[in-house]
Amino acid sequence: xxxxxxxxxxxxxAADPSIRSASQDGGIVTQLFAxxxxxxIIDGAVVAGQGDEPYNPEPVVxxxxxxxxxxxxxxxTICPNMxxxxxxxxxxxxxxxxxxxxxxxxxxIRKAQLYPMGMRSVGSKVALAIGIFCMENFSYQSxxxxxxxxxxxxxxxxxKMDIGKGKFSVYTSRGAVSQIPLKLTHKFEQPGCHVCLDYxxxxxxxxxxxxxxxxxxxxxxxxxxAGETIWGKAIEAGYFETKPIADVKPGLDLVTKLxxxxxxxxxxxxxxxATFGVDKGLRNPYI
Amino acid sequence: MGLLSNLKKIFTxxxxxxxEASPEAVIVPEPVMVxxxxxxxxxxPEEKPVVKPSDVKVEKKPEIQEMEExxxxxxxxxxxxxxxxxxxxxxxxADNYEGLFTLLDNYADLNYCLTLADVRxxxxxxxxxxxxxxxxxxxxxxxxxxxxxxxxxxxxxxxSCAAYGNITRFARGGQWNQPQxxxxxxxxxxxxxxxxxxxxxxxxxxxxxxxVMAYLLLRGSDEQKxxxxxxxxxxxxLAQRGTDACGxxxxxxxINQGLCMGCGTCVATCPVRAITMSYGKPNIDCDxxxxxxxxxxxxxxxxxxxxxxxxxxAIGEAIDAAMGKGDE
Ligand SMILES: Cc1cc2nc3c(=O)[nH]c(=O)nc-3n(C[C@H](O)[C@H](O)[C@H](O)COP(=O)(O)OP(=O)(O)OC[C@H]3O[C@@H](n4cnc5c(N)ncnc54)[C@H](O)[C@@H]3O)c2cc1C
Ligand code: SF4
Ligand code: SF4
Ligand code: SF4
Numbered sequence: 001x002x003x004x005x006x007x008x009x010x011x012x013x014a015a016d017p018s019i020r021s022a023s024q025d026g027g028i029v030t031q032l033f034a035x036x037x038x039x040x041i042i043d044g045a046v047v048a049g050q051g052d053e054p055y056n057p058e059p060v061v062x063x064x065x066x067x068x069x070x071x072x073x074x075x076x077t078i079c080p081n082m083x084x085x086x087x088x089x090x091x092x093x094x095x096x097x098x099x100x101x102x103x104x105x106x107x108x109i110r111k112a113q114l115y116p117m118g119m120r121s122v123g124s125k126v127a128l129a130i131g132i133f134c135m136e137n138f139s140y141q142s143x144x145x146x147x148x149x150x151x152x153x154x155x156x157x158x159x160k161m162d163i164g165k166g167k168f169s170v171y172t173s174r175g176a177v178s179q180i181p182l183k184l185t186h187k188f189e190q191p192g193c194h195v196c197l198d199y200x201x202x203x204x205x206x207x208x209x210x211x212x213x214x215x216x217x218x219x220x221x222x223x224x225x226a227g228e229t230i231w232g233k234a235i236e237a238g239y240f241e242t243k244p245i246a247d248v249k250p251g252l253d254l255v256t257k258l259x260x261x262x263x264x265x266x267x268x269x270x271x272x273x274a275t276f277g278v279d280k281g282l283r284n285p286y287i
Numbered sequence: 288m289g290l291l292s293n294l295k296k297i298f299t300x301x302x303x304x305x306x307e308a309s310p311e312a313v314i315v316p317e318p319v320m321v322x323x324x325x326x327x328x329x330x331x332p333e334e335k336p337v338v339k340p341s342d343v344k345v346e347k348k349p350e351i352q353e354m355e356e357x358x359x360x361x362x363x364x365x366x367x368x369x370x371x372x373x374x375x376x377x378x379x380x381a382d383n384y385e386g387l388f389t390l391l392d393n394y395a396d397l398n399y400c401l402t403l404a405d406v407r408x409x410x411x412x413x414x415x416x417x418x419x420x421x422x423x424x425x426x427x428x429x430x431x432x433x434x435x436x437x438x439x440x441x442x443x444x445x446x447s448c449a450a451y452g453n454i455t456r457f458a459r460g461g462q463w464n465q466p467q468x469x470x471x472x473x474x475x476x477x478x479x480x481x482x483x484x485x486x487x488x489x490x491x492x493x494x495x496x497x498x499v500m501a502y503l504l505l506r507g508s509d510e511q512k513x514x515x516x517x518x519x520x521x522x523x524x525l526a527q528r529g530t531d532a533c534g535x536x537x538x539x540x541x542i543n544q545g546l547c548m549g550c551g552t553c554v555a556t557c558p559v560r561a562i563t564m565s566y567g568k569p570n571i572d573c574d575x576x577x578x579x580x581x582x583x584x585x586x587x588x589x590x591x592x593x594x595x596x597x598x599x600x601a602i603g604e605a606i607d608a609a610m611g612k613g614d615e
Contacts, residue, residue: 004597005597059551077567078548078549078566078567080549080550080551080554080564080567081550081551082550082551082552082554082555083550083551083552083554083555083564084551084555085552085555086555086556087555101550102548104548104550104587105550105551107587107591107596108550108552108586108587110596110599111552111585111587111591111596112552112585113599113603114496114518114595114596114599114602114603115493115496115521115522115584115585116490116492116493116496117484117485117486117489117490117493117556117581117584117585118485118486118487118489118490118555118556118557118558118581118582118584118585119490119492119493119555119556119585120379120490120491120492121490121492122555123492124492137548137549139566139567140566140567141566190548190549190567191545192545192546192547192548192549192588193548194545195545195546195588196548197593202597203596203597203599224600225600273545282544282545283540283544283546285546285587285588285589285590285591286590286591286592286593
């Protein structure tokens, strides 16, 4: 089950073009949070805010659509969104919290709900956890090296970064594109990602990513009752355009293929870690 | 010793050690059987009294008797053993509010608790929730913790003082009116502990979850026992891991091991805000750290048991149902 439990899968994009204008893919995350905010399903959401350095995000608690809009787009570096989850329920006093995160961050939420040792009054307040697909992540210094040294683009002049079709692409604010084969970026990956066994945020309420859908569209899985309900309401209210996933190219086959590749590779890595030294291994968090 | 042999007793009834002749019995048991995938059974007490605590009138003694008699046989006994702690863990248990009443109505009798139950000596009990570390300068405390071990099937270190010493690690004595009390050790330095529930204090929800799982482990169907064993296993592993903790555990056992992916959970967990993120990894201010061990326990890369986590929704619903909360 490399794609996890899910109720439905569609290809979709935000109906509102002003959201899509600066979103990474179909604007699913921003649109769904905006809908949930307007409907009172959430009081705010933890998202990746802009931060002080270009493309080095910092988690923020967005309580307005404007703040959600500010946080659109993928930053291919670590944004510790979970660090704000308790803050959102305390300092911000939110009763219904949304959070977006990579699969590992969504795992952290579920652990915080099932084993909430240091997470008083957090678990029941997570109203909508949106997961984004994730193959790997990079430290900020890695990202800087990839963008500035390998792609020859200053961080401050990058307008968008994207990974897809085997390439890492940087789009500049003046319209140029600089691309390198994804292969060149592998050595810069965060080591913690090499033990990761989740590609499509299996434990999210709703998870989304670009893979499987055409450009400008996103693949969306609804996974939990809450996720299914909220997504259903948003569709009913006309917030999204959708297409059956079976009708789009490359479709679920590619998602399954990439998920299988990631999990197989990382499971192998975990196995190798077990015999890393001489009669000694490295720790496996899953056993 | 400890949970293992007791578990065997519970699973096999009163004939545990005798059947050595059969080949299965010789097999050394794994710490706890964790199935590949556990299905989540519905948790429901057999006979649930529909009487709310507020409905109980003290004058009508016979009625209370009647209400309590039915479920008593099914209940487990839980005791709260208070060593050197601040009572914050007990307050956290009580902060389950109506959930606490549901627990006490349907699943557990609180048969020992200096604050809430009028019993002086530590009785036999299924689960001892031990709060606080042990002052080794106080013979009474040392005697009590030993007695708790002898009398309880499962000993839970409730909170960080019991598990790791926590703030009592900083004790240097000299306090009125027992200035000679200066040395405190986690209970695991003196007795075998079965389950750790660290944090300062552990959240009400976490205590509730462990209480429900302990009930299922001791009184549930086979399926429920399996789930409860799988749920409790990482907390049992924590108990085996050791009796000292520090934010440094994140460095040694997560970051240095190449496991940290920068989620930031540790930051949110720390009760004293000793952790900040810097370029995607936690930094620990060791002068602020109170040695509670919560950050490591809460980190998704300290333990993450897919067999349980993959069913987070069903388990959450089952616990809610057990606690009388309908799924809206
Ligand atoms: C490190 C990384 C790797 C990814 N790898 C893949 C992949 O292999 N395949 C794939 O299909 N999709 C991948 N994605 C997801 C994809 O890039 C988009 O984020 C996703 O499709 C959502 O797009 P959107 O238009 O719906 O969201 P938008 O409306 O643009 O919103 C994106 C949301 O994600 C948040 N966000 C941005 N960066 C981060 C971050 N680093 N950490 C946490 N939250 C963040 C933003 O704050 C915003 O709320 C990856 C994302 C990240 C962060
Ligand atoms: S690859 Fe896994 S560990 Fe790394 S950022 Fe993505 S979800 Fe997290
Ligand atoms: S909780 Fe664990 S994985 Fe997450 S940032 Fe802290 S140490 Fe790293
Ligand atoms: S860093 Fe914080 S959470 Fe971790 S052990 Fe120290 S006080 Fe506890």
